Amino acid sequence: xxxxxxxxxxVTTMEHEAHNPALLHHFSDAxxxxxxxxxxMWLFLVTEIxxxxxxxxxxxxxxxxxxNSFAAASQQLSIGMGAFNTAVLxxxxxxxxxxxxxxxxxxxxxxxxxxxxTVLLGMTFLVVKGFEYREKFERHHVPGPTFKFTDTFDDNxxxxxxxxxxxxxxxxxxxxxxxxxxxHMIIGCGLFSVxxxxxxxxxxxxxxxxxxxxxxxxxxxxxxxxxxxFPLLYLISRHS
Amino acid sequence: MAxxxxxxxxxxxxxxxxxxxxxxxxxxxxxxxxIAILYLISVTTFFFLGGFFAMLIRLELLTPQGDLxxxxxxxxxxxxxxxxxxxxxxIPVVPAVLGNFLVPLMIGAxxxxxxxxxxxxxYLYVVGGLxxxxxxxxxxxxxxxxxxxxxxxxYTNTKIVEAGLAAFVAGFSSIFTGLNFIVTIHRMxxxxxxxxxxxxxIWANYATSIIMILGTPVVAITIILVxxxxxxHLGIFDPRxxxxxxxxxxxFWFYSHPAVYIMILPSMGxxxxxxxxxxxxxxxxYNFIALSSIAIAVIGFLVWAHHMFVxxxxxxxxxxxxxxxxxVGVPSAVKVFNWTATLYKGSITYATPxxxxxxxxxxxxxxxxxxxxxxxxxIDVHVTDTYFVVAHFHYVMVGGVLMGYLGGMHFWWPKISxxxxxxxxxxxxxxxxxxxxxxxxxxxxxxxxxxxxxxYWQYPPEFQVLNVLSTxxxxxxxxxxxxPMIYFLWSLKYGPIAEANPWHAAGLxxxxxxxxxxxxxxxxxxxxxxxYNYDEIPDKELEAPVVR
Numbered sequence: 001x002x003x004x005x006x007x008x009x010x011v012t013t014m015e016h017e018a019h020n021p022a023l024l025h026h027f028s029d030a031x032x033x034x035x036x037x038x039x040x041m042w043l044f045l046v047t048e049i050x051x052x053x054x055x056x057x058x059x060x061x062x063x064x065x066x067x068n069s070f071a072a073a074s075q076q077l078s079i080g081m082g083a084f085n086t087a088v089l090x091x092x093x094x095x096x097x098x099x100x101x102x103x104x105x106x107x108x109x110x111x112x113x114x115x116x117x118t119v120l121l122g123m124t125f126l127v128v129k130g131f132e133y134r135e136k137f138e139r140h141h142v143p144g145p146t147f148k149f150t151d152t153f154d155d156n157x158x159x160x161x162x163x164x165x166x167x168x169x170x171x172x173x174x175x176x177x178x179x180x181x182x183x184h185m186i187i188g189c190g191l192f193s194v195x196x197x198x199x200x201x202x203x204x205x206x207x208x209x210x211x212x213x214x215x216x217x218x219x220x221x222x223x224x225x226x227x228x229x230f231p232l233l234y235l236i237s238r239h240s
Numbered sequence: 241m242a243x244x245x246x247x248x249x250x251x252x253x254x255x256x257x258x259x260x261x262x263x264x265x266x267x268x269x270x271x272x273x274x275i276a277i278l279y280l281i282s283v284t285t286f287f288f289l290g291g292f293f294a295m296l297i298r299l300e301l302l303t304p305q306g307d308l309x310x311x312x313x314x315x316x317x318x319x320x321x322x323x324x325x326x327x328x329x330x331i332p333v334v335p336a337v338l339g340n341f342l343v344p345l346m347i348g349a350x351x352x353x354x355x356x357x358x359x360x361x362x363y364l365y366v367v368g369g370l371x372x373x374x375x376x377x378x379x380x381x382x383x384x385x386x387x388x389x390x391x392x393x394x395y396t397n398t399k400i401v402e403a404g405l406a407a408f409v410a411g412f413s414s415i416f417t418g419l420n421f422i423v424t425i426h427r428m429x430x431x432x433x434x435x436x437x438x439x440x441x442i443w444a445n446y447a448t449s450i451i452m453i454l455g456t457p458v459v460a461i462t463i464i465l466v467x468x469x470x471x472x473h474l475g476i477f478d479p480r481x482x483x484x485x486x487x488x489x490x491x492f493w494f495y496s497h498p499a500v501y502i503m504i505l506p507s508m509g510x511x512x513x514x515x516x517x518x519x520x521x522x523x524x525x526y527n528f529i530a531l532s533s534i535a536i537a538v539i540g541f542l543v544w545a546h547h548m549f550v551x552x553x554x555x556x557x558x559x560x561x562x563x564x565x566x567x568v569g570v571p572s573a574v575k576v577f578n579w580t581a582t583l584y585k586g587s588i589t590y591a592t593p594x595x596x597x598x599x600x601x602x603x604x605x606x607x608x609x610x611x612x613x614x615x616x617x618x619i620d621v622h623v624t625d626t627y628f629v630v631a632h633f634h635y636v637m638v639g640g641v642l643m644g645y646l647g648g649m650h651f652w653w654p655k656i657s658x659x660x661x662x663x664x665x666x667x668x669x670x671x672x673x674x675x676x677x678x679x680x681x682x683x684x685x686x687x688x689x690x691x692x693x694x695x696y697w698q699y700p701p702e703f704q705v706l707n708v709l710s711t712x713x714x715x716x717x718x719x720x721x722x723x724p725m726i727y728f729l730w731s732l733k734y735g736p737i738a739e740a741n742p743w744h745a746a747g748l749x750x751x752x753x754x755x756x757x758x759x760x761x762x763x764x765x766x767x768x769x770x771x772y773n774y775d776e777i778p779d780k781e782l783e784a785p786v787v788r
Contacts, residue, residue, distance in 0.1 A: 026351035026428075028764070036353040036427040043419045043453055051457035054491050058465070058476060061487055069482075143481075144473040165475070169482040172474035176465060 022208045034210050041214040045221050048184075052225055055177050059232060062169055069166035071237035073149065076141060077174070081132050082234040085125050086226065092121035093223045096216045103209035108202060111212070115196035118219070122189040129182055136171070143172045174233055181229060184222045191215050255755040257658070270355035271758055276341035277656075278362050283337060284725065286328040286369060291718065293321035298680075298711040304701045314697035315382035316398070320372075322385030323403065327410045328369055330641055331499060334506035335417055335452075336365070338648045339445045341656060343421055345749035345756060346439050348430025348765045353423040354416075361416035368410030375399045375406060384695065386496070389477035389488040393469040401470055404463040411456045411463075414502070418452030421445050430748070432767035439747055439771050440529050444509025447533035451498045451505075451540065459495035462488065489551060493544035501540040503637055504604075505533055507644025508575055511597050514647050515579045516772045517745040518594035519586025523772050525578040532571035539568040549620045558617055565615035572608050576601060591743070592666035596647030599674045603643060607635030610685065625695075628688025631681045639677055646673065646724060654738030658755040659731045665723060672720030679713025746772050 020030055027033040063070050099114035140148040149167040195215055198204070204212060256273045259265075266274060296317050300308040309317065340358065344351055352358050375381060381403045383392045392400050425438075425446050465476050466488070475481020477488040516523045523529060545553055545561040553561075579601060588594070610632040613619050623629060646669075653661050683706040688694075692703050699707070741750040752761050769776065 024355075026349065026353075026355065026759075032427060036423050039426055040354060040357075040419055040423045043422055047415055047419070047453050047457045050454055051461050054458045054461035055465070057491065058487055061484065062482070065484075066482060143475060163482065165480070166482040169475050172469075172476050172481070172483075175472075176468060176474060176476065180461075180464075 020208070030207070037210045037214060041217050045217060048221055048225075052177075052180070055173065055180065056228070056232075059173050059177065062166075062173065063232075063236070066163070066166035066169065069162045070170045072162045073141075073167040073170035073174075074234060074236035075238075076139070077234045078132055078135065079234050079238070081128050082230055085128050086230050088121050088125050088128070089223045089226050092118050092125075093220055095121065096219050100209070100213055100216050103199070103204050103212045104206055106206040108199065108204075111199045111204070112196050115192050115199060115212075119189050119192045119196065122185055122192070126182060126185055126189070129178065136175075141171050143168045143175065147171070177229055177233070181222065181225055184225070188215075188219050188222055191218070253753055253757060255658070255753065256758045257755050259758045268359070270351070270359055272340050272344050272352045272355065272358060273656075273756065273758075273760075275358050275362050276337050279332065279336040279340060279365070282362075282366060282369060283329055283333050286324050287333075287721075290321055290324035290329055291721065293317050293324065295714065295718065297321060298714040300697055301699070301707045302711045304699050304704055306698045309697065311697050312382065315384075315695070316380035318695060319381045319384050320376055323372060323381070323407065326385055326499070327407050328365070328372065330503040330637055331414055332365060332410075332417070333503075334510065334641065334645050334648065335421070335445055335448055335502075336361075336413075338441075338510065338645070338652065339421065339448075339506055340417070342441060342652065342749055343424060343445055344428070345655075345752065345760055346442055346747060347425065347428060347433055348748050348761060348767065349424060349428035350759045350761070350764075352420045353428055354420050357416050358420055361413045361420070364409050364413035364416070368406045368408075368413065371402060371406035371409060375403045386492060387463070387466060387488075388492075389466065389469075389485045390479065393466055393477055393488075401467045404467050408460050408463045411460050414452050415456045418449035418456075421449040422453070425449075430765050430767055433748075436527070436530075437767055437769070437771050438530070439509075440512035440523065440526070440533075441506070441509035443530040444505045444512070444533045447537040448502050448505045450534075450537045451502050454541070455495040455498045455502075458491060459499075462491040462495070465491075486548070486551060486553070489548050490545065493547045494541070497544040497547065498537075498540045500633070500637060501536050503641045504644075505536060507600065507641045507648075508533070510644040510648035510651075511579065511600050512575075513745075513747070514593045514597040514651055515582050516774065517651070517743055518589050518591055518597070519583055520774045521582055521586040521772075522770070522774055523578065524581035524584075525574075526771065528574050529578050532574040535571040536568060539564065539571070543568050546615055546620070549617060550624045562615050562617050566612060569608060569612055569615075572604075576605060576608075591650075592661075592663060592670055593647045593651035595667060595670040596643050596650065596673075599670060599677075600640060600643035600647065602674070603635050603639030603677060607632060607637075607639055610635065623688055625693055626688035627684040627692050627694055630694050631684035631688060634681045634684075639681070642673070642721075646670075649724070649728070651743070652749070653728065653731070654742045655749060655754050655756070657728075657732055657735070658738055659735030660738050660742065661724075661731045661735060662727050665727045669720050669723040669727075672716055672723065674720075676713050676716030676718075676720050680710050680717050681713070683707070683709045683713075744777065746774060746777065 023030050023033060027036065095114045095118045099111055099118065102110040102114055136142050140146050147164070147168050149162065149164040192215060195211060199212070256271055259271075260269075266278065269275060269278075296308070297314075300306070300314060300317075306314070340352070343349075379399055381396075381398045381400060383396055383398070383400065387400065387404065425442060429438075465474075468474050469476055469478065475483045477483045477485050479485060512523060512529055543561060543565045545557060546565045549558050549562075579597075610628070614623065614629065614632060650661060650666055653659070687703055687706050687710075690703075692699055738754045740753050742754075743750070748761075748765055748767070749756075751765060
């Protein structure tokens with residue numbers, strides 16, 4: 001993830017000319033180091049967008065090809081839980097911004113507090129997602145030999161022509177995309193937990209909080225991906 | 241710090257090679273030069289492993305019948321050859337070995353921006369390598385390196401998931417290298433080293449890195465989708481579940497065609513350095529060569545469907561991709577013409593690196609022009625999946641990449657090792673490689689044109705003469721590749737000590753000692769000159785480089 005230069009001491013046989021303990025030997029000054037870390041993080045986010053891009057591409061192709069089945073399958077997702085999770089993630093992005101502000105202001109306890117709240121919100125998201133997955137298992141909406149899809153009526157009782165195979169494809173994409181997103185959430189929660197411990201130990205100062213900023217960028221990206229996933233997966237043809 | 245044992249005219253300085261001798265000092269190093277050496281060793285290992293499979297293929301094709309192996313084994317052999325050569329040799333070789341060593345040196349930096357990510361990248365490569373070795377030892381894969389669905393997702397019972405994981409992990413190694421290069425080139429340049437003063441090798445690696453970070457994640461997710469389709473019966477590419485196998489091909493080639501440019505662009509960068517140095521001239525059309533690298537990176541992303549002309553894409557899509565494929569030939573041709581113009585009225589010396597550069601220009605030109613044949617829809621239908629295609633991409637990927645890589649290795653070997661290689665043997669190896677290569681692959685153009693399909697273990701007896709020629713050529717080629725390994729190792733102990741700048745070349749990497757100290761430069765250089773300012777080098781250095 002972000003190249004958090006917090007353990008400058010681990011670089012062996014290097015002489016440190018600078019006084020700033022967080023400054024690595026091969027950078028000429030702290031500004032250069034910060035710029036490099038920030039550019040590196042943005043490039044990493046670009047790779048993440050391309051990574052998810054493959055799945056979004058598959059989604060678009062199949063949604064166009066099998067629109068009615070996708071709409072019918074989409075109606076089976078829990079819009080309530082999805083909307084709740086969307087709200088949770090947006091709030092968590094706010095707490096991340098506040099954490100960065102706290103780090104900038106040098107307020108250590110506040111920083112730790114916001115980081116912990118962010119982790120808790122992330123875990124809330126994952127728990128709700130877990131309940132959603134359980135419901136899919138119970139209703140045989142998980143692709144595979146036990147898959148069944150017989151619901152062909154939308155919320156208004158209007159019949160929608162459905163090919164169960166195409167609905168299965170929708171759920172394949174649903175699990176692939178939300179699963180990959182959830183994996184990123186888990187990594188993000190782990191990342192913020194570690195940062196919270198480091199922050200508690202006082203690793204960060206107004207002069208050096210690049211890891212907090214970069215982890216924040218990562219979190220925002222994961223958040224934005226969900227902002228796209230939610231309407232694409234949950235809200236197909238919900239207008240009536 | 242290690243004690244500095246200084247003998248009379250040995251290198252009196254602490255350099256990156258003698259700064260610590262323990263295994264730990266190598267395996268936990270964050271020095272980009274040491275990581276380049278680690279890559280050199282591992283990449284060379286995989287090159288010979290992939291070469292071993294290539295020899296098995298050529299031996300089987302010596303006779304029309306399947307006598308050395310039968311279809312199943314043959315499928316696995318060419319798959320392992322392709323996977324190892326593509327993912328574990330051609331993609332990392334120039335960026336991870338020469339690029340790793342040279343990018344910070346050429347821009348006057350002490351290291352890459354993220355030294356620990358650089359080390360992580362090597363470890364990921366090793367993990368990927370171990371995975372593919374595991375696959376190789378426990379049954380192999382028989383899909384070809386392309387993993388086409390639905391064969392890969394449904395029908396074959398070989399180790400697809402493990403092999404996919406190996407490519408996935410190696411892919412992240414490549415992403416991290418690209419990310420590191422882009423940040424380093426943006427943020428770590430020495431004072432005064434503006435973009436227009438950068439060596440063309442840096443431009444080439446910059447363009448390569450763009451492809452690495454934009455393309456590799458797409459193939460990563462594609463591999464994951466294939467794996468989950470096999471493991472959990474998700475139906476993303478399976479037509480029986482509403483999926484589309486063509487989508488796999490689109491996603492796969494979206495990366496795997498630009499991957500060809502990941503391989504060739506850094507080699508082109510090497511050639512730009514070699515041609516100017518051994519012509520003693522500023523490169524002709526610096527801006528055009530620099531920007532053509534970027535153009536190749538960008539246009540290269542828009543041509544992938546030319547691998548699918550006969551797979552059932554629409555005629556209009558095929559026409560557009562055909563046009564774009566012709567179009568990507570333009571920046572490549574710009575480079576070749578500019579190199580040729582650089583030679584014009586230059587004071588050319590035929591040192592080994594220059595011989596390789598000439599070899600590159602010959603082989604790459606043949607490979608590139610036959611690429612235009614394949615971009616032509618009508619001809620492509622005739623030669624799709626024949627040996628014509630095999631010959632074409634070997635001319636580009638092996639002829640091009642290896643000529644550039646070996647030329648670069650000879651050119652920078654004095655900087656890397658502090659020793660000179662034996663010039664006579666090196667010239668012999670350059671000759672063997674060039675002759676052996678053409679003998680191996682030129683007959684394959686003819687074989688393909690007259691209709692021999694690729695990926696078959698037996699063939700009609702009419703094709704035997706050309707196949708025998710090809711197999712004979714491959715033995716010459718193997719000699720040509722083995723020879724440098726032997727004399728490079730020999731030179732480590734017995735080669736003459738190299739000066740700081742044995743070729744009187746321009747470029748920051750030659751302004752530090754050979755081998756360089758751990759931090760590359762004693763003082764950060766300040767650049768006030770254009771790249772390749774051979775006109776301004778003082779008279780006594782203007783004379784052509786010494787050839788022993």
